[in-house]
Amino acid sequence: MRKNINLVWFRNDLRVGDNPALFYAAEQGAVIGIYLEPVEQRExxxxxxxxxxxxxxxxxxLRKKLNKLNIPLHSFKVKDYQQSVEKIVQLVEQYNTDGVYFNNEYPFNERNRDDELEKVLLGKGKEVKRFxxxxxxxxxxxxxGKGEPYKVFTPYKKSWIEFHKTQGISPLPIPSKQDFKIEKQHDYDFGxxxxxxxxxxxxxxxxxxxKEFLPKAGYYKEHRDIPAVKGTSMLSPYLTVGAISAKQCIESLxxxxxxxxxxxxxxxxLSEIIWREFYRQIIIDNPQISYHLPFKKDAKEVWNGQHELFEKWCQAETGxxxxxxxxxQLIQTGWMHNRLRMNVAMFLNxxxxxxxxxxxxxxMRHLIDGDFASxxxxxxxxxxTGADGAPYFRIMSPITQSQRFDPQGKFIRKLVPELASLNNKDIHFPTSQQRKELGYPEPxxxxxxxxxxxxxxLS
Structure with a gap:
């Protein structure tokens, strides 16, 4: 009797632990892993x-870890999401698999792609399992209480916690080693x-x-806003690509x-991780967001700034x-401290x-942890303009924020070394003479x- 074979389509879940699609596919029989890189969709x-x-x-x-379980992982180049559907259907026929298992993605284009794939495969008598x-x-x-989606974070968080308390949610283990012979694995190099x-x-x-972060978790609240201190988990890139799951993070916590x-x-x-869940729910409930529209349909859109200001901001020459x-920090490392993301965003906007x-x-064009929802x-x-957004009158002062969260200018001295010689007062906003002498631009x-x-x- 022929043993069941299923494709597992990896996307933003590049791990073997706590991977529902992989775990349940492996329970049903042999697994073939697939990864598709949609080149034009990325652009x-x-x-x-x-x-x-x-x-x-x-x-x-991921391929190394899967191979230890006797699971192959083939990677291919495709043009876009439509071609992704076509490629998966082709692979299902090529490997004569019983079905496809995958973990859901929540932006609008991704959901449409997955719905289309499910429709096509079911029409061919193939099984589709989504997690x-x-x-x-x-x-x-x-x-x-009215059965409507939450629009404000705090009540969402309270309900989220109550749900979590009653469900006993735990990460899934690594699947068992497969009785499967791995032959040549197709690899597309998009490094x-x-x-x-x-x-x-x-x-x-x-x-x-x-593991490195957990001993610091108790200090996260007081250290997370200080850019000169390694006070955040630095896990966001790994969560974005799914090398670790949010469930694994909070279980360890x-x-x-x-x-x-x-x-x-x-x-x-934990509250920050719940924000991540909240934003995913927001894009599910509000598909207009995927079309670059604001969450608030009556939001004031009064952006009339000069393009040269945007260019100076992009070039880190705001003064x-x-x-x-x-x-x-963003340009050089692909990452930016969260408090600073708020500062630079309000400054620009x-x-x-x-x-x-x-x-x-x-x-998105620079972040290693670029995640659409977040x-x-x-x-x-x-x-x-967004869900539970800051009130219109909340505008962070780049000088006050600097004095408060980088009082000795340690972060500034590291990233803007031309100002390193200034004292702890002047480094937050140099005088015109100091700017001229040090080659630093006027504001x-x-x-x-x-x-x-x-x-x-905005009022």
Whole structure:
């Protein structure tokens, strides 16, 4: 009797642990792993070269782990999502598989692609199994008392926690070793350069980073806003490509608290992971977001800033040291500290009056952890157009924020070394004479006047 064979289509779930599609496919019989790189779709979605390079190395690390389980992983080049569907159908026929298993992705284009694939395969009598491996609780698990989607984070978080408490959600184990002979594996090389010293690829590297962070988790709340301190988990690139799951992260956090649920549910890092889930639910409930429209249908869109301001922001030449340091961090490493993401976003959007979509796209073109839901959610939050967004009058001062979160200028001195000789007061906003002597540009806006203009337009 022929043994069942199923394809597992890997996408943003490049791991063997806590991978529902892989685990349940392996329970049914032999598994063939597939990864497709949609080259033109990547360009359309503004994915950064550093992110694509990180994905390629993560795929290679995944192949090593799968091969130890006697599971092959073939990678192919495709043009776009439509060709992805065609390629999977072709592979199903080529390998005479019984069906396809995959973990869901939630942006609009990705959901349409998966719905189309399911329709085609079911029409051919093939099985399709879909799972929610990218989130901790399944989408649409919680809603308001009226049965409507949440639009505000805090009540969503409360419902999320109550759901999590009652479900006993735990990560899935690594699947059993397969009785399958691996032959030649097809590999498509789509590698790009990136800071491999900062972001070693793969599941083991992600687990090591989590172990390194957990002893610091108790200090996360007070350290996470200080850019000169390594106070964040630095796991976002691994979560983006799925080298580690959010479920694995919080399970390890609970273990670190030795099962103390009260301390666990009050943890600030857990809250940030729940924000990630919230933004995924938001893009599911509001498909217009995938078409570059604001979450708030009545949001004021008054962005009329001059393009030269955007260019200066992109080039880290704003004349505001904290903003320029943050932008250089992004350009040089493919990553930016979260507090700084809010600072540079509000600076561009509200003080320079540049459309938030311009900044959103620039981030995606440079971030190694570029994630559509989280990036869009963050930019819309800062521009006051998004779900539970900052009030229109909240505009972060790049000088005050610098003084508060980088008081000795340690972060600025590292990223803007031409200012390193300044004292702890002047480094946050040098005088004109100091700028001239040190070769640092004049500010591109007058902060007080720009704030007044923004408030007048947004009120």
């Amino acid at each position: 359309a979605h503004d994915d950064a070269p550093c992110k694509i390079g990180f994905i390629y190395d993560s795929v290679n690390e 929610d491996g990218d989130v901790i609780i399944p989408p649409n698990s919680v809603s308001t 790009h350069d990136y800071r491999k010293d900062l972001w070693p690829a793969g599941e083991l590297a992600a687990q090591d980073r989590l 609970l273990e670190w608290y030795e099962g103390d649920q009260e301390a666990f549910y009050l943890d600030t890092w 505001f040291p904290l903003i320029d340091a943050a932008m250089r 509200k003080l320079c009056l540049i459309d938030w979509r311009e900044g959103e796209a620039f981030f 990036n869009n959610g963050g930019w819309q939050w800062c521009s006051s 591109i806006i007058d902060y007080k006047e720009a704030r007044k203009a923004a408030l007048a337009l």
